[in-house]
Amino acid sequence: MATAESTTAAKSGDAPQPEQKTSLYADRVRIHPRKITGFFRSLKWYTIWVLLGLYYLAPWLRWDRGPGAPDQALLIDMTGRRAYFFNIEIWPQEVYYLTGVLILGAVGLFFATALAGRVWCGFTCPQTVWTDLFIWVERLVEGDRNKRIRLDKAPWSLEKLGKKLLKHAIWLFIAFVTGGAWILYFGDAFEIAGKFFIGQESSAVYGFTALFTGTTYILAGWAREQVCIYMCPWPRFQGAMFDEHSLIVTYEEWRGEPRDKAKRDADFSSRGHCVDCKMCVQVCPTGIDIRDGQQMACIGCALCVDACNTVMDKFNLPRNLITYDSEANQVARSKGEPTQTKLIRPRTILYVVVLSIVMAVMAWSLSSRSRLEVNIQRDRAPLFVTLSDGAIRNGYTYKILNMERQDKTFELTVLGLKGATLQVIGEAKPGSHLALLPAKPDTVATYKVYVRVPREDLADKSTPMVFQIRDTESGEVHEDASVFLGPGR
Ligand code: SF4
Ligand code: SF4
Structure with missing residues (x-):
């Protein structure tokens, strides 16, 4: 138990006072919220049922993405390293969209707070939603406030034991359904549910289900308001x-x-x-x-x-x-003066502007993003090779990430290098100016590319150049800058 000493000021003229120890620890006073009806209680129930419904049912929603693609509408595919949100597919290298979502969430929260105070905490925060649900179960089993207080004070009896066991059993069931539902967002919901109860799921699935069951049970059943008062940082700066x-x-x-x-x-x-x-x-x-x-x-x-x-x-x-x-x-x-609700104010305008900008940037970025990504690495050892005919050759590792669900073929050329010819190992004959690079759907195609330039065409030790690929079907062109190294004149 943490303690701290506090000194008491000696009153003037009095003899020195003994030091008093003040504990920083306070025993928890158990809270037994009383049942109430009214506008806000009803609003809270509607919000809770809608949010719980969305949370438990969303993983079962299907979304047709065509053959070979998962058909779960909301999915974070850990093994496939993708995230799916209806028709939006996010690859690991596009994780910056998550930053956009977090910014939207944060500014949205600021906006809601500026308008309606702690509406997030009181109505929609998961801690509030599940705590409310757990208190509802407690009330159902043990009765309203006074009965619960009496029951807690009463000595242990069969009746008390039965009520406590029943309450905790229902709490654990809700916690299990909650923890289990969370796992369903990380794999095919039907497949996980089918395998889970016959013991065929992975230990990770069982482990994480147990972890989230445990945290739900502890946070909503036992910790309750302590999470809001002591653990959550939001009240400190809202x-x-x-x-x-x-x-x-x-x-x-x-x-x-x-x-x-x-x-x-x-x-x-x-x-x-x-x-x-x-x-x-x-x-x-x-x-x-x-x-x-x-x-x-x-x-x-x-x-x-x-x-x-x-x-x-x-x-x-x-x-x-x-x-x-x-x-x-x-x-x-x-003061007996008229009242008015002022929603449009400088800070709410500012939040709306920021929200609109972030949403517009994300929408534009998502709609215009390329489904193709290229990564080029120049060989460093050796930096260049002098061939038997005197020509200079540089080697590159050329990777094409085809994010579409169909086979693609790309034409590769080199721009900015006089007399350059290409050789792609296993794909093209030496001496051609153009190479065809197939890329299978949803994969990274890796090629070893050699660029050869006659010595007399190289003026400097380092010559800037551009690799250009063109989608043979759509005509989409992608260019990447690189350099070609040689001995110089
Ligand atoms: S004690 Fe609370 S509920 Fe009762 S009248 Fe006063 S403010 Fe209202
Ligand atoms: S948490 Fe605040 S708003 Fe809710 S009942 Fe207590 S005092 Fe009222």
Whole structure:
């Protein structure tokens, strides 16, 4: 357990005080969120079911890419070293698209935060989604908040053991389905599912399924809000994306205070509207009291808004004492001024511009990218060879990456070298100016190419040159610069 010493200032005139030790460790207070209904709770359920549905079902979606190609719509093919997203196919050397996706994700998150605060954390973050699901199971098996608290405090009995075992069994099942679904994105879903249960899958598949099952079970079942409060870096800097027009969950202190307990027919004319029922605390998945002000532990789920509105309705008081609104509107309301929702602001415009630029660049790059890649390596030992007739010869390793799903033939020529002739080992006869290079679909074709130049045509020790290949079918031309070395004059 980590501890740290804290010194206490000796009060003037007093005898020196003994040092007090302050622990940096605090025991976890187990949170039993209470069931609540309302607009935001319903919104959360819709979001959760849609996201879970997408996650579990997406690997089963098929997409016809023609013969020889995998037909899974979303696939990261580890053995084939490709990623497939419907009709987009990404090769390992195109991994920079992943950078584009990450930039889109990050700027999208900044944009959503500037508009609606911690909407990602409260509604769509996987930790929130699965924790909500696990709490729902817990409530189903053990009952609502008070029953769960009583059960946890009660001594062990057959009933308690049965309920705990059932809950953990369902949690483990969900965790297994979740971990298993993740694996399905990395291979053919039907094939993996078919082999998995008869013990024919690879140890990697079983290992990773166990790993993701374990992490889901621990993070959503046990760690829960601790992930948001202690492990996640996002709450630490998301405050920088807010401004006074971002929607956030806050308690309207000017209306709620001074708080006090109240009966249904209480007179609220000379007191605050908060009846100190603590419903907002009891429904909170991170166990905080939003009445203490903005806190890093608040994930912006807005369940306290639903809870407080239920209470306000019972007391016939105006709703939204805890509100999901901008700071500017709250200030305006406290002064009796009109409110307005300001979505178009310099920072939201900036995020939209950045998002649009990144999307446009990615779309242009994807639509115009070549399905052909060439890599040339010049021989270094020897740098050149003097042939028996005095001509100079350089050797090159020429690699053609044909990313299409059909056979291709390319015409290879050399530009910028007077009198140059080509010899491709196994493909062309010496002395020709043109060589035909076939490339099988989806493969790298490697050729040894010799370029021969009469000595009298070489003016310098190093002569720039260009290798040009032309697709014999489409006419697409690809050029790569290189050099030809010789002894000089
Ligand atoms: S304070 Fe309210 S919005 Fe914040 S986490 Fe708790 S219930 Fe959700
Ligand atoms: S739910 Fe509303 S009335 Fe009850 S304690 Fe919270 S803020 Fe006060």
